[in-house]
Amino acid sequence: MxxxxxxxxxxxxxxxxxxxxxxxxxxxxxxxxxxxxxxxxxxxxxxxxxxxxxxxxxxxxxxxxxxxxxxxxxxxxxxxxxxxxxxxxxxxxxxxxxxxxxxxxxxxxxxxxxxxxxxxxxxxxxxxxxxxxxxxxxxxxTAYSQVYAATTLAELLIPxxxxxxxxxxxxxxxxxxxxxxxxxxxxxxxxxxxxxxxxxxxxxxxxxTSIRTDIRTGLAFLARHRTVRVLTLVGTTHSVASGAYVAMLVPWADRVLGVAPSGDWRIAVLFSGWGIGGLLASRLVPRLNNRYGGARLALGALPTSLLCGCAVLLSTHWIAAALSATAWGTAHSTVVINAITHRQRITPDDLQSRINTTCRMVSWGIGMPTGAALAGAVTMSGASPQVGIATGVLALLLGVVAAWSSPLRHESRTTPANP
The missing domain is CATH 1.20.1250 (Growth Hormone; Chain: A;)
Structure with missing residues (x-):
């Protein structure tokens, strides 16, 4: 002892x-x-x-x-x-x-x-x-949530x-x-x-082994493990959504909410909502994960994130928009923290760097710019910023359908919560 x-x-x-x-x-x-x-x-x-x-x-x-x-x-x-x-x-x-x-x-x-x-x-x-x-x-x-909280706080204050x-x-x-x-x-x-x-x-x-063999081994694990694939897809859909939201935030605030991009303190409130949601999620996820387990939390947090995204789309007043964005940021970060840590739990120790780096490449490296590009493309045709954000919300819907059609449903019924 x-x-x-x-x-x-x-x-x-x-x-x-x-x-x-x-x-x-x-x-x-x-x-x-x-x-x-x-x-x-x-x-x-x-x-x-x-x-x-x-x-x-x-x-x-x-x-x-x-x-x-x-x-x-x-x-x-x-x-x-x-x-x-x-x-x-x-x-x-x-x-x-x-x-x-x-x-x-x-x-x-x-x-x-x-x-x-x-x-x-x-x-x-x-x-x-x-x-x-x-x-x-x-x-x-718990450890990753603390890391996420520290980095999110820095992202709020330092820029x-x-x-x-x-x-x-x-x-x-x-x-x-x-x-x-x-x-x-x-x-x-x-x-x-x-x-x-x-x-x-x-x-x-x-x-x-050689590095080339190690890369193939990591990709093979990702290809055959359905839960890891689904968690990666979930992370990608959320990155697409956040990319669309970030790209459209300023024009949405200006044209829909009447918040000017400069000289108006309310723009800072709108920008900070997502980060505040991340801080809240870093405190909530360890408790929710211990109570429900990673698979069940993923299945619950995904539709919650989708609903919060819809609430943002329906907001026409800046206060409602700020509250909806904070709620969305909380649900979004809950999905992301839980997906990363659940994936790390089920990934063998000798594959941790390969699997998680590959998943980050797909979700963050491809998802974020894709979401921003899609939102920008639809607004170039004359659509409103809300339509641009809606492209990200549609991506979330795909993530919800994929997760609820995946082995996560079986895991949520058979795997007990963490002690």
Whole structure:
């Protein structure tokens, strides 16, 4: 009993270090997300160059996600995370240094943005397998909910604060903040005592298989496991919906709710509703998961999310819209947190990085831009922003039908709730 208590105390301390590393890293990334496009536009005055930085930051997950997942399942995850953090810090530091010397160019910023995001893909792949190894699958939902809450809080606070700083100061020196947070994240990961991967398994896999074989093995597992496939589809439909909502939020607020995109404090309320919903979900999901189990919670949260999306569509007053958006954000985040942790529970330890990186590529890497593109396409033909949001709600309907026609229904009847 004493050894168990000591192990749990060590795990708690290591998880706090892990959580601090994630929060610190996300904070720096959010600073760069705001500052880099502003910096490129100041350097070039070109919308094309400014959009290029967004493309450069989005491409690496689609290009390298499969390889990064395979590498993370066969290598020391802690070492990969350290290499990613410390190399990112070095790359980012070149921007304020070049700015101070008067030699900073847009291609330089573009290369750094692409390089840092590529390193993030490596870090994220290792991170997906590290958390279940660190806390154990029984504590995974609670642990991931805490991580989700910390990152959501950062997403609520950091972009507007960075926007204010960019308005009163040059953006290039702010990139030093991201370099510092990447370094701090690496030091925190380095201080974690417990292992983040199983050395025996990774050594055997390196000796027995190639990266190409590991990729095929991960894709084969995803292809044959219906529950994992359904959870990935659910995540994708929710990413499509959130992409459509984010793309249409400003025109919807302006044309339907009468909330101007600038100079009107109510736009900040509408923007914050989704994030507040995420914070609420991070507190609710562990309790709901323990009471109902992952499969039953998924089946209940999906139609709830669909109904909340319909409530947003029907809102014509900004207060009703803000409340509906917050409710939708809560239901949306409940689906996402539960889907990720339920998928991690049923995925074998030696496949964690490959499966979760692949699913993130599909759901986030494809779903978000697809939702935004669909919403934009329908409004280009003269349709209202509500019709654009409706394309995302229709995607949610597909997710509900797929989930209720899947093995999740059988799991919800046969699998008891978590103790």
């Amino acid at each position: 004493l050894n168990t208590a000591v192990d749990e105390a060590d795990t708690d301390q290591d998880f706090r270090r892990y959580l601090a590393a994630r929060a610190t890293s996300v904070t720096g990334s959010l600073v760069a997300t705001v500052a880099l496009p502003v910096l490129v536009y100041q350097l070039t005055g070109s919308p094309a160059w400014t959009s290029a930085i967004a493309v450069a930051e989005a491409l690496p997950y689609l290009l390298f996600g499969l390889v990064a997942g395979a590498v993370a399942d066969r290598a020391d995850r802690r070492r990969l995370m350290l290499v990613a953090d410390f190399t990112s810090a070095a790359l980012l530091a070149t921007i304020p240094a070049a700015w101070a010397l008067g030699v900073l160019t847009a291609p330089h910023v573009l290369v750094v943005g692409f390089g840092v995001q590529t390193l993030f893909v490596v870090f994220d792949a290792a991170n997906f397998g590290a958390l279940p190894t660190l806390v154990g699958k029984q504590r995974l939902t 507007p604060l960075t926007g204010l700083l960019v308005a009163i100061a040059a953006p290039a020196p702010l990139i030093a903040v991201n370099a510092t947070t990447a370094l701090a994240s690496g030091l925190l990961v380095r201080s974690i005592v417990r292992p983040l991967s199983t050395a025996k398994d990774t050594a055997e896999r390196r000796a027995a």
